[in-house]
Amino acid sequence: MEMMMQTDVIEWPSRLIRARAFFRQHRLFVFGAAILLVVVSCAVLATWIAPYEPTKIIMSERLLAPGAEHLMGTDRFGRDIFARVLHGGRISLLVGLCVVLLSLVIGVPIGLVAGYFGGRTDLLLMRIADVFLAFPPLLLPIAIIAALGPGIWSAVIALGVSWFPGTARIMRGAVLRVREELYIGAARTIGLGHPSILVRHVLPNSLTPVIVAASADFGYAILAGASLSFIGLGARAPAVEWGLMAADSRVDFLDHWWTALFPGLAIFVTVLALNLVGDGLRDILDPKQGRPE
Structure with a gap:
């Protein structure tokens, strides 16, 4: 028992030193992660934090400036x-998360198969991805939403489908490097089949660049989802969403600046935090690709 207590006493200073060293080396990552944690916590606990119902209409209090009663004013x-x-x-946040997950579900298997087998399989799959990449960033989602009808989930599907080619190409590039490693040749030599090699060896060792890209895409997906809501193709009233709030403020923001400032600031802060986290993950998971300190 005494030995265990002594070990704990010795380990605590070393853990503290490692934590300080990590913070010094990855300050922007820690800062971005802290902001993101605050944003997610506020969204999850909104029912308990917010003093009013988000859809409650009180015409007698319309367009009040920020103050003690209404911290960010009223619309x-x-x-x-x-x-x-x-x-x-x-x-x-849900839109951004679902878009990234959908692009991973579609793009990772395509990039995995294309990079591993190469040849005609690679050529066919990458040319299909190139067809989606040929469209301007928001034109393809708008076309898909026109077919599905406006709504949050239509926006998620449209963005996820238009986002997967980038994920597939990143995955393919990682697999092209991994498949030439000695342990892949050894796995083939001992008789492992292609499915086993792909799942047990190639996939786990190719995910690092995909994870880094996904963390950055999360922020851009939130921004794209807000853009679609802003033009009336994403979230629709009475839903509450940052892009829709910015759209609702178009009539009033010149004389009542707070109606547009705070939704826009929420988007800006969240996307910035996710970009900082993405850069930090790149430096942590793949130091060779990171910026010099």
């Missing part, structure tokens, strides 16, 4: 903007 329908920003984070 043209008297709805509390602070409550709407907190609740809007739920949909915006």
